Amino acid sequence: MSTRWVxxxxxxxxxxxxxxxxxxxxxxxxxxxxxxxxENFCLGFKNVFAITKQSFKDEANLICPNLTPAPLLTTLLxxxxxxxxxxxxxxxLIAEDTVNLTSQITVAYxxxxxxxxxxxxxxxxxxxxxxxxxxxLTITPKFAAPVLNSGDAETAFTVExxxxxxxxxxxxxxxxxxxxxxxxxxxxxxxxxAVRTLRAPSEQFKKAVVVRGVMRDPANPTGxxxxxxxxxxxxxxxxxxxxxxxxxxxxxxDAKSLHAAQxx
Amino acid sequence: xxxxxxxxxxxxxxxxxxxCAPEAGKFKGAAIDTSASVVTPVETRTAVVVExxxxxxxxxxxxEEGPKVTSASKKADFxxxxxxxxxxxxxxxxxxxxxxxxxxxxxxxxxxxxxxxTSDNFVTELALIxxxxxxxxxxxxxxxxxPHDVFAPGIKEGSSELYVKVDSRKPFPGKGSVEEIxxxxxxxxxxxxxxxxIRRTEFNTYLPVExxxxxxxxxxxxxxxxxxxxxxxxxxxxxxxxxxxxxxxxLFLNNFVIKNRIxxxxxxxxxxGLNGAVAKMLQEHLVSKSVP
Numbered sequence: 001m002s003t004r005w006v007x008x009x010x011x012x013x014x015x016x017x018x019x020x021x022x023x024x025x026x027x028x029x030x031x032x033x034x035x036x037x038x039e040n041f042c043l044g045f046k047n048v049f050a051i052t053k054q055s056f057k058d059e060a061n062l063i064c065p066n067l068t069p070a071p072l073l074t075t076l077l078x079x080x081x082x083x084x085x086x087x088x089x090x091x092x093l094i095a096e097d098t099v100n101l102t103s104q105i106t107v108a109y110x111x112x113x114x115x116x117x118x119x120x121x122x123x124x125x126x127x128x129x130x131x132x133x134x135x136x137l138t139i140t141p142k143f144a145a146p147v148l149n150s151g152d153a154e155t156a157f158t159v160e161x162x163x164x165x166x167x168x169x170x171x172x173x174x175x176x177x178x179x180x181x182x183x184x185x186x187x188x189x190x191x192x193x194a195v196r197t198l199r200a201p202s203e204q205f206k207k208a209v210v211v212r213g214v215m216r217d218p219a220n221p222t223g224x225x226x227x228x229x230x231x232x233x234x235x236x237x238x239x240x241x242x243x244x245x246x247x248x249x250x251x252x253x254d255a256k257s258l259h260a261a262q263x264x
Numbered sequence: 265x266x267x268x269x270x271x272x273x274x275x276x277x278x279x280x281x282x283x284c285a286p287e288a289g290k291f292k293g294a295a296i297d298t299s300a301s302v303v304t305p306v307e308t309r310t311a312v313v314v315e316x317x318x319x320x321x322x323x324x325x326x327x328e329e330g331p332k333v334t335s336a337s338k339k340a341d342f343x344x345x346x347x348x349x350x351x352x353x354x355x356x357x358x359x360x361x362x363x364x365x366x367x368x369x370x371x372x373x374x375x376x377x378x379x380x381x382t383s384d385n386f387v388t389e390l391a392l393i394x395x396x397x398x399x400x401x402x403x404x405x406x407x408x409x410x411p412h413d414v415f416a417p418g419i420k421e422g423s424s425e426l427y428v429k430v431d432s433r434k435p436f437p438g439k440g441s442v443e444e445i446x447x448x449x450x451x452x453x454x455x456x457x458x459x460x461x462i463r464r465t466e467f468n469t470y471l472p473v474e475x476x477x478x479x480x481x482x483x484x485x486x487x488x489x490x491x492x493x494x495x496x497x498x499x500x501x502x503x504x505x506x507x508x509x510x511x512x513x514x515l516f517l518n519n520f521v522i523k524n525r526i527x528x529x530x531x532x533x534x535x536x537g538l539n540g541a542v543a544k545m546l547q548e549h550l551v552s553k554s555v556p
Contacts, residue, residue, distance in 0.1 A: 027496075028385075028387055028496055028521075028523060029523075031385045118386070118526040121526065122526065122527060125457075125527075143456055145423075146453060146456065146457060146458035147458060148452060148458060149452070149458035149459055149460045150460060151460040152460075153460075154459070154524075154525075154526075155457045155458070155459055155527060156457065156458040156459075157456070157457055157458070158458075183524070183526075187385075187524075189385065189386055189526065192526075
């Protein structure tokens with residue numbers, strides 16, 4: 001057999017194996033093992049940004065500016081809520097716009113979840129239809145018919161949220177949100193993201209972004225850590241303090257409730 | 265001298281007669297020796313070889329010949345799929361159960377999960393089996409009724425939607441295939457979630473024994489295996505088999521290896537539900553096409 005034929009045979013073999021092999025696992029891409037570091041967590045946003053149609057760079061940049069860990073991320077990871085006491089909510093920006101009569105609340109927190117990252121992410125979906133009702137605020141989310149996914153996320157959902165604010169007079173708002181789930185790195189199941197964005201401004205919400213990054217807990221490989229950044233610009237109805245107080249209470253209660261749900 | 269084969273159907277049995285016959289051109293030369301002054305008759309021989317009739321039942325033919333015809337086509341390796349329905353020359357209990365529970369147009373089609381397991385790297389093996397029974401005099405008529413065209417408006421079940429479009433159809437493409445169909449799958453909604461899940465497959469139909477109209481085998485394989493984000497394997501066997509009452513069963517076996525999906529329960533529920541919808545759509549289609 002000439003050298004040329006040997007070379008041809010050598011190159012032809014993999015294709016034959018691909019076509020005929022009964023052992024399909026042998027040609028699956030190997031797991032992309034990445035160190036469980038904040039650096040790899042932040043680098044994952046690069047892959048998400050590459051495909052996403054959602055707008056959340058400002059929020060991601062708060063914890064991962066230029067795809068590198070911010071001191072805030074380090075702080076959040078170190079203070080992740082484990083279910084004991086109250087979650088630490090880091091207020092990043094609380095601001096009032098007196099011209100447009102809006103209140104902005106931008107906060108961040110982290111939760112330690114006793115589940116691997118994939119189960120944590122799936123838990124995000126299960127948690128969606130969890131309602132909240134503490135005077136003066138009632139929030140009732142539910143799934144609605146999803147829109148087409150053109151490959152801009154792994155999985156996409158439509159969430160329709162009813163928000164009732166009792167500010168002397170009752171304001172009843174329906175807002176529609178996109179909830180999209182992402183793998184942050186190819187062939188890797190240690191880093192994920194779940195991002196919720198407002199599809200169109202509503203009477204109550206002018207902006208509503210919730211970015212959750214999930215990574216396997218380096219201190220506990222069967223667990224994971226969720227880092228959340230949320231930013232809302234809402235109708236203050238010229239009552240900024242009350243608006244901030246009501247939604248801050250919701251955010252703290254929601255963080256605790258999410259942890260409890262994810263810990264079941 | 266070549267062997268030509270004549271085939272006769274005799275009261276359900278198959279009699280194969282092989283006759284030695286000369287090739288036309290050679291016969292002329294051999295029959296007349298023009299150099300001889302006296303023309304003498306050339307010895308003519310007719311040997312009749314009577315082969316034993318093929319008394320094998322359709323299921324035995326399926327299990328013995330099905331793997332051979334699909335393997336000979338060199339399209340893909342379907343040995344794993346045949347192992348799920350055949351154990352040697354006999355069909356498996358799963359196969360028999362699927363036929364026994366074949367959807368006949370009433371109630372809910374029963375799609376059984378034969379295999380469902382996931383590795384820690386989220387490689388999931390999922391195999392489904394189900395059958396329908398329809399008034400087709402021969403299962404070989406199934407392909408001619410263009411079953412895939414039924415799916416063009418979409419297959420919808422609950423909050424799941426799958427679109428299957430025929431990209432091309434080629435009759436007698438060679439390698440034993442009676443028909444080759446290229447299909448584009450687009451699973452848009454999976455149990456309430458919007459996913460980007462597309463795949464391209466090739467569907468070939470074979471007659472395991474050309475003269476046996478009681479059994480037909482179609483084998484489907486993934487064409488974009490090297491580039492598909494979510495499927496490492498999407499093999500299918502569609503078995504048409506004559507029923508005792510003169511109707512036909514069409515049995516479906518789907519065998520997937522899904523990768524990069526963490527929501528596997530969703531995929532199981534979605535694919536099971538959609539295949540149930542497929543059973544309903546096809547059964548209705550076949551009933552509507554059957555001649556009373």
